[in-house]
Amino acid sequence: MALLVSACSHGDLPAPAAPEIASGYRSGLHAVRAERQMAAAANPLATAAGLEMLRQGGSAIDAAIAMQAVLTLVEPQSSGIGGGAFILYWDGTRAQAFDGRETAPQGASARQFLQPNGAPMRFADAQIGGLSVGVPGALRALELAHQQHGRLAWKTLFGPAIKLARDGFPVSPRLHALIGADRFITQSPQLARYFLTPDGQPLPVGTPLRNPELAASLEAIATEGADALYQGALAHAISAQVNAHSNPGSLSLADLSGYRAKARDPVCAPYKRWQVCGMPPPSSGGVAVLQTLGILEALGKRDGQWDIAKLQPSGLAPRADAVHLIAEAERLAYADRAQYLADPSFVQVNVKGLLSPAYLASRAEQVGERSMGRAQAGVPPGLNLALAPDRSPLRTSTSQVVAVDRFGGALSMTTSIEAAFGAHVMVGGFLLNNQLTDFSFVPDEQGKPVANRLEPGKRPRSSMAPTLVFERESGQLVAALGSPGGSQIIQYVNKALIGLLDWKLDPQAAIDMPNFGSRNLATEVEAGRVSPALLRQLQERGHKVTEIDMTSGTQMIVRDGDGWLGSADPRREGSAAGD
Template identity: 70%
Template sequence: MGGCSNEQPPQQKTAELPPAPEISSGFRSDMIPVHATRHMAAAANPLATAAGQQMLRKGGSAIDAAIAMQAVLALVEPQASGIGGGAFILYWDGERVQAFDGRETAPAGASTGMFLGADGQPIPFADAQIGGRSVGVPGVLRALEMAHQQHGKLPWHDLFQPAIQLASQGFPVSRRLHGQIAADKFIADSPEMAKYFLTPQGQALPVGTLLKNPELARTLQAIATQGADAFYQGPVAQAMVDKVRSHARPGTLSLADVSGYQAQERKPVCGDYKQWQVCGMPPPSSGGVAVLQTLGILEALQNKSPALDLAAMPPVPSNSGAGLEPSVSAVHLIAEAERLAYADRALYLADSAFVPVNVKGLTDKAYFKTRAALIGDKSMGRAKAGVPAGINLALAPDRSPLRISTSQIAAVDDQGGAISMTTSVEAAFGSHVMTNGFILNNQLTDFSFVPEENGKPVANRIEPGKRPRSSMAPTLVFDRKSGELVATIGSPGGSQIIEYVNKAVVGLLDWKLNPQDAISLANFGSRNVGTELEAGRVSPALVQQLQDRGHEVSLIEMTSGTQIIVRDKDGWAAGADPRREGTALGD
């Protein structure tokens, strides 16, 4: 059933749409934009945001602020990110955009069939996630170190002090962290995690409990004093390897894997959208390409018919009592464009060091035009991957589980620099392997469990040293004429990240929403499996109108964690996601 098919859309298969990796902590309906004239920081937890603002007030750069925020997030948001995971960083120094890749790598001992059972079928996701087998070599500290060496203004040592102080003196368990602990049935099986996160009676630590992490304080102090080498060599690295290899579900991580990890500086993927230029992460992230494809297809539709211009389809009052909601025409067009982008993502996008990825062909305007021609008044159901110019590969589509747990960091500094950084341990609480006060990722489950189909290899199959494909989509937007930075955008949310970033970009640029309203607007989109609407945030009328257009609609939890900082007439305005506990602070 391809994009040009007249067949009915396939029935929704709920098994193909896993639940959101992180639960919502409630919707904060009272949030308004934060304004500043000089600098701004935004993160998923107020303590992390405060650490970023502290660095900016000292004259620090955007990367200085991001490092301080990441270190605090390792403590206060361990289910989502931390030094045991990876990150993608998009950086603007006032003159050029750079992409820093701190994605985890597969150990040398990894094999293509490591997540297949004796029957040759993929093992259950939880069996793959929990334990040492799923752990990739963490990359976030090497990427932060690389970016700091180029753009840091403050000493590396100073950036870790807020986190070290909080870890030593303790921080109150937030409602969100309590909820995540209570919802996780695997914590009790990890002695280190149970001791740290649970009461002696085995319950989640109550909200407000003062939680101290002296082990993490010692780890961060070593990193602050000795640099990232303190993590990748010596006792911390040895402890990671020992934990992974001695687990009941052991992995193959070795000291050579850890010490040999290298972050990569890559060329960002940038493309035009109307009067703006949008820049994102290149492979192994699929986020940058998929966002550019969605926007490019939407612009091609507008060029074909002015009546299809999204700017003429602003959000409308909802009869559900939830304020504004997206219009049916906008949801239809964006979801259809996303189907096409996700179809290409599943077939073509992977680590470009292992698979040729034709970014140019996938983001070519002529290709967008051919893809846009597949969109009609009715939903196409399931889209097929296209055939961009210059691609001649016999590949099978990736049918990996659509999961991940992440966090988003954004900052702009006094010098005109800006960062959008998405950071992750993959599923909630990663592999559930804890050592030295931090949790190790389970990023190897971001590879395709199935290495080939019908004799054709899957681009995102597991291979030693390879980086798993990601949906993380840190994004920077510029005015094409002046070259001036317009906004820094990003979100967690697994394979839904692309949907969340698309909504935010269109909300800001086409619908002229302020950053907070762009984030708060109901989430929606399609991952090429039905059309998703945020449960409790849209009206029955919108659902019915989409169904009338042939959409198979799923009302699901869509827990984005979007952070946006946008230029305004007085300096900067920022918003944080009301679905989590994030904040923005500026001066």
């Protein structure tokens, strides 16, 4: 029996803050060329570890495991083995998705982020402590992918991170800035001892930072496999820290030992002469990116003047017409995201209907010369549950790695611990996630459940959008890309894809171009990087425009003839390197 769809609006919510602060923009970056293999990550030390594995004959997944281990050490605020990951993998013949999203403990409650009066908690009150910690999934997903596609021994992959943790690495300008911007570090004795000087100041740039506890944890994982985190002494320490916190959670040993990563089919759809593949639910990223592209393609077919490929930027300055069309398409995609997308083990997600070309063409009919302001969710063909829209806070602290190997394999992995420094709980030298705050704080409205409500064993919805692009005719891999940035990830990946595919920019220029888009709130543009003329032209079209930090961290590897071009985002400290 078909059920009616709620058409509740989101209300007039303010634009959410960026999940990680800006820490400088590096001008003058260029795409790096490689002939056979390449790795790109959010920190040069992680990139070097990935390339080292590729040089030893490793696969793209081998490189990703080494990079994730190093990122746990050098970019602890963003990702790590205490969090989750989504992996999109191409083995040369087929694409797979590996879901390492965290799960809610069995002791979790749908109403645990509500105050006694029924109002949602402040985000910080929910984030800090054990209450927000989900069962980590990144390591299990990496293990599952390695079992199928690894070429090097598991133990080998942790060598670079173990050495760096033992010997130390210099605190980077970005890590220094993020430590200084975090007001909760001083409230955690563990984090204060590790990240602050004896007089309570952020560790200066260049300070050698050693982490013998993490070295010991990684040595155990290298020797015993992922079981070292999910069973035994480390699992006991994780559960104890979560439950003993002043803001306690309910993560149990059974939750840890029972966690399973999942292999899923990617969501793929044609876009012009390409096939674009992304992460399926519980991530919303793949569906939302494909919806945006499908709406834009429908707009171009409806009116040739609205073909996004014809709206080329001037240098790196986007045209107002292009920003208008992309922002309007994103409003429609974000409205559907809030209404329908969640863990498919708990909610029937109508992916086929949401990506139906006829449905996307009907959504495109809502785009006009002036901004629609606030889009409502549509009614895709097929069964749609009666649901209320999700109003949960839109933040995530995340990292991105991409790799291609000499064997024809490629990977895009987005990995996260949610907000900056996660739950601010450190165990075994690494930080635990606060991913439970990615669920809706409000489980139901007006008698209708929210699809992304918190339930025991459920995976929270994400915006992470690791993406692979192929030529439709030949099936050849064109690009692997993705970005951190919370709910703005969808915007960042859309901009990079359109820059690469429609505007024929090289990967560095596609990343460097100012960020812009809409999360179905205001139209957002990257502060300090767009002209007053663009702002005025958007306002004349009815856009409410906000200038905000849009700290993407896109990594991209693109086929270039018989070789590859790799690029990293100048807004963070990543790099690409290859042979």
